[in-house]
Amino acid sequence: MAAESVGQGLQQVALSTAFDVHFPALEVVLPLVAAPLCFLFRSRAFARILSAAVAWLTFGVALVLLQKVLAEGTVRYPLGGWAAPYGIEYRVTVAGAWVILVVSLVAALTLLFDSRGSASRLAPERRYLYYSAFLLCLAGLLGMAITGDLFNIFVFLEISSLSSYALIALGRDRRALMASYSYLIMGTIGGGFFMIGVGLLYQMTGTLNVEDMAQRLPAVLDTRTVLVGFAFLLVGLSIKLAVFPLHQWLPNAYTFAPPRVSAFLAGTATKVSYYVMAEVVFVLFGAHFVFTEIGLGAVLMPLSVAAMFVGSLAAIYQADLRRLLAYSSIGQLGYMTLGLSLANVEGLTSGLVHVFNHGVTKSGLFLVVACVGYRTGRTTVRSMAGLGTRMPATSLAFVIGGMSLIGVPGTAGFVSKWELIRGALAAERLWLAAVVLVSSLLAVVYVWRVVEMIYFGRPEGLESLGRDGEPVREAPFSMLLPTLILVAATVVFGLWSDPTLSVARSAAVELLGGAGG
Amino acid sequence: MSLLEALLVQRGLWVYWAIITLMMIGLYGVIARDHLVKKVMGLNVFQSSAILLYVAIGKVRGGTAAILLEGEENVLYSNPLPHVLMLTAIVVGIATTALALALTVRIQEAYGTLEEDELARLRVREDEEEAALDPHPFDPPGEPEDVEYPEVKVGGGAGGAGV
Amino acid sequence: MSAVGTLLAELFAEPGSGWIAAGLLLPVGAALLVALLGWVARSANLRDGATVVVGVASAATVLRLWGPVSSGERPRWLLWSFAPGGHLEFVVEPLGLVFATVASVLWVVTSVYAFGYMRGHHEEHQTRFFCCFAIAIGAAIGVAFAGNLLTLFLFYELLTFSTFPLVTHHQTTAARRAGRVYFGILLSTSVGLFLLAIVWTWWLTGTTDFRPGGILAGTSPGVLVALLLLYGYGIGKAALMPAHLWLPAAMVAPTPVSALLHAVAVVKAGVFSVLKVVTMIFGVDTLRGAMDRVAWGDVLIWIGCFTVLSASIVALRQDNLKRRLAYSTIGQLAYIVLGAAVASQIAAQGAALHIVTHAVGKITLFFCAGAIYVGAHKTEISTMRGIGWRMPFTMGAFFVGSLSIIGLPPLAGAWSKWGLILGASQAGEWLVVATLAASSLLSVGYLLPVVLQAFAPRQGGAAGGEDAGVQEAPLLCVVPLCLTALLCVVLFFWPTPFTDLLSGFAGGPP
Amino acid sequence: MxxxxxxxxxxxxxxxxxxxxxxxxxxxxxxxxxxxxxxxxxxxxxxxxxxxxxxxxxxxxxxxxxxxxxxxxxxxxxxxxxxxxxxxxxxxxxxxxxxxxxxxxxxxxxxxxxxxxxxxxxxxxxxxxxxxxxxxxxxxxxxxxxxxxxxxxxxxxxxxxxxxxxxxxxxxxxxxxxxxxxxxxxxxxxxxxxxxxxxxxxxxxxxxxxxxxxxxxxxxxxxxxxxxxxxxxxxxxxxxxxxxxxxxxxxxxxxxxEGCEPLIWIGMAMAMFPIFYAVIENDLRRVLGYSMINQIGFMVCGVGLGAGLGVNGAVAHAFNDVIFKGLLFMSMGAVLLRTGRINGSELGGLYKTMPQTAGLCMVGAASISAFPLFSGFVSKSMVMTEAAHEGYVVVWLALLFASAGVFHHAGIKIPFFAFFAHDSGLRPKEAPLNMRVAMGIAALLCIAIGCFPNALYALLPYATDYHPYDTTHVVQQLQLLFFSALAFVTLMLTGIYPPELRSTNLDVDWFARRAAPRTLRVLAAVGGAIWYGVLAGLADVLKVVRSVVRWLHSPAGRLGEPWPTGTTVFWAATLLGLLLLFSYLGSAL
Structure with missing residues (x-):
């Protein structure tokens, strides 16, 4: 079976002389090459343009890849011509293509965002380093989703993580340093766990290729080594995924990172880990083993529910908008892992579609906060006071993004929530559906708090003045544009959810019907 | 098969026990030490344990290094792949350590301390200063008090310098 | 561009869908026009003129659909796929058409009244006000024409959002607090319960389409009753106790909004949804069967009866006129919920008719309350002694509206009360019959004292005294309220269009 | 035509x-x-x-x-x-x-x-x-x-x-x-x-x-x-x-x-009970009100007695009652208009200045008392005759008693207290002309119908050959009236006649006017107390929940603050251990 598919892969490579065969590699190579280029040229303007261009290119490639995957099934690309399972194989599944689409889209739009001056603690002449790190991070995230080799996943994971630690530490507030450090420790432990898990599995199967391993695992599933390996993999990924109670690195990291980094990471980092976890659970081990034999659902489901509540409740009390959004992310990740823990098509579909919906929404909201911060000089909830009239477009963008977080119909958030509830019902868990809905009411509270501040708050004294002592006015177009695109996307894909849902569904079907088990 | 049996009976597992012990030591360092550099050291120990695991996996009893010798047939090689992988892992580990240490330097510059509980206290104070500017979400919406907003000190003493 | 072309082609491919689109989009267009004229052109007269013109056009569009619908057609418009299996689709059927007619026709009247009120009162932010007003009406029409639960839910929420700025129009602390209650209750019920019920329905049946005779046949009775309860409370706009709290809270809004909220758009969208769910998701026969087989099958009826009675008793004790009317509305809405919960075709028709008659009657009362505020600057009933002599038209209309709410001939309310009583009797729900009877008396008790107070004999001579400075409100206020009062009378003598259209709407598949 | x-x-x-x-x-x-x-x-x-x-x-x-x-x-x-x-x-x-x-x-x-x-x-x-x-x-x-x-x-x-x-x-x-x-x-x-x-x-x-x-x-x-x-x-x-x-x-x-038997008994009760109230009532229009109930009692009784004479009697009596009761009310209205008072205890001696009204009132009183040649006589007797004829002796007796009572309070009391009795000193003008005309027409009709009942009988729903003026009827009625008058005179002279009370009589009215509002008020109060109690209770619960939530989730709370790095690592290790244990147990089972 594996040999056949490998043969087919080779055949494809042999037969097709078209360039798009190399797209899977290109997707990773582009940012990976661009990163040192930025470093070499040492020009901020060049770096900025190059990174944006690369991001948009990867987005285009991701689009093509997704279309191709949907049309032809899994796209395989043996790296360096070494066929799997011996060489490293890039393997684009529907889910993978879906995730890289989200990652590259968010990257492209956040790089389009003109983060003037306020971006980082880097001196202006050294800001090219920022783009370098950014591109590395992008490459790492894309690589994780594309590669079909477990150890390769670890490598890309570390690439993205290391660059994101650096990026976070660039935040202007000195608290960013501690946040980055904390994330570093957690991330490294998570990565280490992942690596150990991979090692143990390799020990039992002798392969690192995901599909190959999936073929071989069933024979040794009842050995304790595999169980231990599975536990390591899962906990390692849970750390990266900020599953409750391993979520505490996230709020500060997102809060104190430079604005664009917050927006980018919030929309992508955890999403990719989510994809990897789904692949490990469903493709590598198979739903039957994970949920029926081990009963992971009994662990993951309560943790997800706890995350939904803890994240949302903590968000209610936050004074800082970014931290509010970060805690909200923890809650939203709870929805995604809950969908995964349901282990049915609807649940997984909801998780995967939320990858897109939440990615777009949360990035948009972080960009909104960046706009507010740029004009008012602060990012507290209080700083939104009375912005309804002074920054109407930005305010409206927040309201719409907030609605998506709540899951108001007509926004993207609703679509995922709808699917999640269907998943809960399909798993015959009505109470879970109710819990999901109740928890989304908590989102109403923290979103509404801000909305009230926007439209009812009365700025007093210094508050009515912005960062430079000038009256606060609408954010510049170059900042507003990507923000509004992201926010508009939440509405567009809230109303026109057919494409997102159908891709997510075929990804879910593919994952669930995957090998192993 | 109980743990005790596993421990006593199955020979050859001592390596794994060593690895586990090493890992636990590393994790203990990260968990229990307040000093940031000590945490990094713990992290390094933890990483070493992972690397050792891979090396142990690759070891074939009686095998030699995977070097192709001219004319020799039927040589028992150790599995080279885990060793190769560990080269990458070591690189990653070094990068991590370097970054972590760089961060500790910055933290020391910004706060003047590397004790985590001390840092947490400082951070909490900063958080609270910020929160004080914000009415509590559930406080009844009254007329906002007339507060003067102090300039929030951004970035401690080391704003603007490069990495 | 081709997408637009395709859309247009689709739009007019099916008969009637163009009119549906027009009915929905005209209010949206009005909102845009109002925004344009108000904020860009800065002309209040043009802006208000545009509202009326588009309003009339919108009402005409809706009325245009009467012909096809009464001849048995069900014009539909599939806008787009909302989610796989769920579509943004509109289907015009009698009940929805009736609601849409009420909303769009009364919109025009309310707009005219609002001009008088807002200008007479020198309110600020009038452009925003009329803009949201138009969107709210568009949302109400969307609710009315929704072809499935998802579409209905979408517009239901849009209605909540678009009316929020209206409720909190004054942007004061009180408005903000009321806004929290309004929004909190409406959103939490709809998201927490209504949505759950919708998903459950979908899960049970695989569809959320409204179909004559319902889609839930064959579901176990216990589940049906639980679902009914979920819908009953999930549709918070129907204001069943204790989910009613938003309604008195929303009284901080300017009076035209109260009129819109409590007579036309919001509350009626709620009870309309309940009615539509009962008739076209459950199916009255299915529901009846389930209620008879479950011990607590009548639970929604008990709640409804409790709501009617306690709201009426509370209304008796309110001194603030708008609050009293708000509690009256809560009671009257529960009539409609009861009409639905009784699960008989006749009661459903009575309830549907009550949507119309109560709308006309209650909007009159609210108009009057506003006119009193504009003309006499009074909000408390105890201070209204003798004002009727100075504002005879307003208080006369109030009397007419009151009688209609009480359900006395020759006013429209009598017909719907008759339908409800007939339906409840047919279903053997004596509790409902008794409640309706008691409520009629209680409504006499809380509405007529207002009139009596207004027409109380003057003390200390005709000149001077308490009512000095009281005068009729501006013509733009008085004419609409006289018009709606007149409508109460007209609908008594000529209810036939509505009753004909509604006859058998709750029945099985045609 | x-x-x-x-x-x-x-x-x-x-x-x-x-x-x-x-x-x-x-x-x-x-x-x-x-x-x-x-x-x-x-x-x-x-x-x-x-x-x-x-x-x-x-x-x-x-x-x-x-x-x-x-x-x-x-x-x-x-x-x-x-x-x-x-x-x-x-x-x-x-x-x-x-x-x-x-x-x-x-x-x-x-x-x-x-x-x-x-x-x-x-x-x-x-x-x-x-x-x-x-x-x-x-x-x-x-x-x-x-x-x-x-x-x-x-x-x-x-x-x-x-x-x-x-x-x-x-x-x-x-x-x-x-x-x-x-x-x-x-x-x-x-x-x-x-x-x-x-x-x-x-x-x-x-x-x-x-x-x-x-x-x-x-x-x-x-x-x-x-x-x-x-x-x-x-x-x-x-x-x-x-x-x-x-x-x-x-x-x-x-x-x-028509012909429902319970109505006979209801009618009987209606004819009887108001008499007692009427006697002690001071407000003369209320006295008339009670007498009205009494008259309706005759009609209800007649309806209960059924087709033929019973219904005919009821209808005819209704016809007459409208006229003579109207006449009485009109005369009392005139008194009220001219004096502003209507209580028997405050009136008296008005015949001096309102003789015409007094006279017309007397005609009405005679009619209601069913004097022969006045309209009441020709219809009331129909009902009583039918009752006797159908064998309802008790009913007949009761109606007889009621007739006497009517005479007592409506026939004598009204004109007596208003126009005669002790002089109140009031000297009002005679009633306006239009009133007198109206009363005159009514009086004329009373007498006309009393004298020529056949015109009325012709309009009745059932064909009738009833003749009121036979000896038995007339004598019986006159006896009744005279003895009744005698009783009134005796009572007045001996001072036993119950004094008019200045207060309002509340009979079962009490339920509507006192009990119902009180009940409503109590209900509302109790309901309100419960409601607010529940609200307050809820608010307390909410307060507790909120403080717990805040304690946990606010930035100073355990779950709302960023943990030290070590804590998260500890949790990671714990989770790993748990998962290992879990899967170990899971696979062991």
């Missing part, structure tokens, strides 16, 4: 009917009065006054164009409604109402009060509409219209007490209307029709409808609205009120419950 019924054509509810003869079109009999009422609402005083007199005449002229069997139906709101159904019973009542409207109209000419005049016309029109209603729904419409229009006659007094009284009155009548509506609904469900015909007690509908009619008819315990409201109305209002509401109810009873 006979219409060719075969070719009668009607257009919808507007009842255009083609007739041969001088009349080309007829209106629904209720319309002339209703239209006049609406016109009067907008008309200047002079025109209004003209309408007061002309509208009943026009209406009567219009009415005479109809004959038994005429039917107008229309479809409204999906129901086939019979707007008009003419038969002898309805016709007689309609005629009576026009007569009453005319008398009251003349009586009202001196007034300029638009409210009363308009309400009076509409009220009369509603009553006419009600008796021609062919089905229960139309009956309900007019039934409620009666209530709404009449209440203005009470409110027109423009005093706080009368306003309250009017509201109570309206509540009772709307209750009656709602019951009628419920009854109609039940009737439709039970019999599939709304047509208002005779029904047998037994079905739910019949009981509910009986209750609805009973309220308007002042059945015992349901009667309080009458003695509460009638004295509260204006002098003019009471005259209107006395004519229509209860008579409409009697009509409905005769239509629906």
């Amino acid at each position: 006979a219409a060719t019924e075969t070719h009668a054509q009607y257009v919808m509810g507007e009842t255009v009917r083609l007739l041969d003869g001088p009349l080309q079109a007829l209106l629904h009999p209720a319309l002339p009065l209703l239209v006049a009422g609406v016109v009067a609402a907008l008309a200047p005083p002079r025109l209004r006054k003209a309408l007061l007199v002309l509208a009943p005449l026009w209406g009567a002229w219009n009415l005479l164009g109809f004959t038994s069997g005429d039917l107008v139906s229309a479809e409204l709101a999906g129901f086939e409604l019979i707007l008009l159904r003419v038969d002898k019973l309805a016709f007689l009542f309609a005629l009576l109402f026009h007569l009453a409207a005319l008398l009251a109209g003349i009586y009202a000419l001196h007034s300029d009060d638009r409210m009363q005049q308009v309400a009076g016309l509409l009220y009369a029109g509603s009553a006419v509409g009600a008796v021609f209603a062919g089905d229960l729904l139309v009956l309900f419409f007019f039934w409620e219209l009666l209530a709404i229009t009449s209440v203005f006659l009470i409110w027109a007094r423009r005093e706080t007490a009368s306003t309250r009284s009017g509201l109570r009155y309206l509540l009772v009548h709307i209750a009656s209307g709602v019951l009628l509506l419920i009854g109609a609904a039940l009737h439709w469900i039970e019999f599939g029709t709304l047509v208002f015909e005779r029904m047998d007690l037994g079905s739910a509908a019949s009981w509910v409808l009986l209750l609805a009619i009973g309220i308007k008819c002042c059945f015992p315990l349901l009667h309080t609205w009458l003695v509460d409201a009638y004295p509260a109305a204006t002098e003019l209002g009471t005259v209107y009120l006395a004519s229509f509401t209860t008579k409409t109810a009697v009509y409905a009873l005769a239509r629906g419950y």
Whole structure:
């Protein structure tokens, strides 16, 4: 079976002389090459343009890849011509293509965002380093989703993580340093766990290729080594995924990172880990083993529910908008892992579609906060006071993004929530559906708090003045544009959810019907 | 098969026990030490344990290094792949350590301390200063008090310098 | 561009869908026009003129659909796929058409009244006000024409959002607090319960389409009753106790909004949804069967009866006129919920008719309350002694509206009360019959004292005294309220269009 | 004037009917009065006054164009409604109402009060509409219209007490209307029709409808609205009120419950119990109110006795009662108008300056007491005869007692206390001319009917060959009256006659006026207390929840603050351990 598919892969490579065969590699190579280029040229303007261009290119490639995957099934690309399972194989599944689409889209739009001056603690002449790190991070995230080799996943994971630690530490507030450090420790432990898990599995199967391993695992599933390996993999990924109670690195990291980094990471980092976890659970081990034999659902489901509540409740009390959004992310990740823990098509579909919906929404909201911060000089909830009239477009963008977080119909958030509830019902868990809905009411509270501040708050004294002592006015177009695109996307894909849902569904079907088990 | 049996009976597992012990030591360092550099050291120990695991996996009893010798047939090689992988892992580990240490330097510059509980206290104070500017979400919406907003000190003493 | 072309082609491919689109989009267009004229052109007269013109056009569009619908057609418009299996689709059927007619026709009247009120009162932010007003009406029409639960839910929420700025129009602390209650209750019920019920329905049946005779046949009775309860409370706009709290809270809004909220758009969208769910998701026969087989099958009826009675008793004790009317509305809405919960075709028709008659009657009362505020600057009933002599038209209309709410001939309310009583009797729900009877008396008790107070004999001579400075409100206020009062009378003598259209709407598949 | 019924054509509810003869079109009999009422609402005083007199005449002229069997139906709101159904019973009542409207109209000419005049016309029109209603729904419409229009006659007094009284009155009548509506609904469900015909007690509908009619008819315990409201109305209002509401109810009873035995006993009770209240009552109009219940008792009894003489007696007595009771109320109204007082204890000696009124009042008193040659005699005896004839001896005796009682309080007490008795010192002017004319016509009618009863008998629903003036009847009645008078005189002279109480009598009224509001108030208070208690409890619970949540999740709380790095690592290790344990156990099992 594996040999056949490998043969087919080779055949494809042999037969097709078209360039798009190399797209899977290109997707990773582009940012990976661009990163040192930025470093070499040492020009901020060049770096900025190059990174944006690369991001948009990867987005285009991701689009093509997704279309191709949907049309032809899994796209395989043996790296360096070494066929799997011996060489490293890039393997684009529907889910993978879906995730890289989200990652590259968010990257492209956040790089389009003109983060003037306020971006980082880097001196202006050294800001090219920022783009370098950014591109590395992008490459790492894309690589994780594309590669079909477990150890390769670890490598890309570390690439993205290391660059994101650096990026976070660039935040202007000195608290960013501690946040980055904390994330570093957690991330490294998570990565280490992942690596150990991979090692143990390799020990039992002798392969690192995901599909190959999936073929071989069933024979040794009842050995304790595999169980231990599975536990390591899962906990390692849970750390990266900020599953409750391993979520505490996230709020500060997102809060104190430079604005664009917050927006980018919030929309992508955890999403990719989510994809990897789904692949490990469903493709590598198979739903039957994970949920029926081990009963992971009994662990993951309560943790997800706890995350939904803890994240949302903590968000209610936050004074800082970014931290509010970060805690909200923890809650939203709870929805995604809950969908995964349901282990049915609807649940997984909801998780995967939320990858897109939440990615777009949360990035948009972080960009909104960046706009507010740029004009008012602060990012507290209080700083939104009375912005309804002074920054109407930005305010409206927040309201719409907030609605998506709540899951108001007509926004993207609703679509995922709808699917999640269907998943809960399909798993015959009505109470879970109710819990999901109740928890989304908590989102109403923290979103509404801000909305009230926007439209009812009365700025007093210094508050009515912005960062430079000038009256606060609408954010510049170059900042507003990507923000509004992201926010508009939440509405567009809230109303026109057919494409997102159908891709997510075929990804879910593919994952669930995957090998192993 | 109980743990005790596993421990006593199955020979050859001592390596794994060593690895586990090493890992636990590393994790203990990260968990229990307040000093940031000590945490990094713990992290390094933890990483070493992972690397050792891979090396142990690759070891074939009686095998030699995977070097192709001219004319020799039927040589028992150790599995080279885990060793190769560990080269990458070591690189990653070094990068991590370097970054972590760089961060500790910055933290020391910004706060003047590397004790985590001390840092947490400082951070909490900063958080609270910020929160004080914000009415509590559930406080009844009254007329906002007339507060003067102090300039929030951004970035401690080391704003603007490069990495 | 081709997408637009395709859309247009689709739009007019099916008969009637163009009119549906027009009915929905005209209010949206009005909102845009109002925004344009108000904020860009800065002309209040043009802006208000545009509202009326588009309003009339919108009402005409809706009325245009009467012909096809009464001849048995069900014009539909599939806008787009909302989610796989769920579509943004509109289907015009009698009940929805009736609601849409009420909303769009009364919109025009309310707009005219609002001009008088807002200008007479020198309110600020009038452009925003009329803009949201138009969107709210568009949302109400969307609710009315929704072809499935998802579409209905979408517009239901849009209605909540678009009316929020209206409720909190004054942007004061009180408005903000009321806004929290309004929004909190409406959103939490709809998201927490209504949505759950919708998903459950979908899960049970695989569809959320409204179909004559319902889609839930064959579901176990216990589940049906639980679902009914979920819908009953999930549709918070129907204001069943204790989910009613938003309604008195929303009284901080300017009076035209109260009129819109409590007579036309919001509350009626709620009870309309309940009615539509009962008739076209459950199916009255299915529901009846389930209620008879479950011990607590009548639970929604008990709640409804409790709501009617306690709201009426509370209304008796309110001194603030708008609050009293708000509690009256809560009671009257529960009539409609009861009409639905009784699960008989006749009661459903009575309830549907009550949507119309109560709308006309209650909007009159609210108009009057506003006119009193504009003309006499009074909000408390105890201070209204003798004002009727100075504002005879307003208080006369109030009397007419009151009688209609009480359900006395020759006013429209009598017909719907008759339908409800007939339906409840047919279903053997004596509790409902008794409640309706008691409520009629209680409504006499809380509405007529207002009139009596207004027409109380003057003390200390005709000149001077308490009512000095009281005068009729501006013509733009008085004419609409006289018009709606007149409508109460007209609908008594000529209810036939509505009753004909509604006859058998709750029945099985045609 | 006979219409060719075969070719009668009607257009919808507007009842255009083609007739041969001088009349080309007829209106629904209720319309002339209703239209006049609406016109009067907008008309200047002079025109209004003209309408007061002309509208009943026009209406009567219009009415005479109809004959038994005429039917107008229309479809409204999906129901086939019979707007008009003419038969002898309805016709007689309609005629009576026009007569009453005319008398009251003349009586009202001196007034300029638009409210009363308009309400009076509409009220009369509603009553006419009600008796021609062919089905229960139309009956309900007019039934409620009666209530709404009449209440203005009470409110027109423009005093706080009368306003309250009017509201109570309206509540009772709307209750009656709602019951009628419920009854109609039940009737439709039970019999599939709304047509208002005779029904047998037994079905739910019949009981509910009986209750609805009973309220308007002042059945015992349901009667309080009458003695509460009638004295509260204006002098003019009471005259209107006395004519229509209860008579409409009697009509409905005769239509629906002819020959229902329970009615005999109910009627008996009604005839008897008010006497005791009437004796101790001070307000002379309230005394008349009680006597009205007593008279209705005769009618109800008659209806209960059934077809033939019983119903004939009831209807005839209703006819007479409207005239003589109207006359009495008119005279009391004149007294009230001229003196501003109506309590027996404050009046007396008015005959000196109001001799004509006093005289006319005496005629009314004689009629109500059923003196031979006065109208009461020719109808009341019908009922009693029928009761005796049917073998209801107890009933007969009770009615006899009631007759004596009536004479006592209405026949003697009213004129005596108002016009004679001790001189109160009041010297009011004689009543206005229009009042005297109205009273004169009424008195004339009393005597005319008393002397020539056959004209009335001809109009009755059943053919009759009843002769009131036989020796037995006359002698028996005269004996009764004289002994009754003797008792009154004796009581007065010995001072045993119960003194008039200045307070208001509350009989079962207490339930409506004291108990019900109190109950409501207590209910509201208890409900409110529970509600606020629950709210407060909820608020407390919420407060606790909120503080727990805040304690956990606020930035200072355990779950809301960023943990130290070590803690998260610890959790990671713990989770790993747990997972290992879990999967170990899971796989071991």
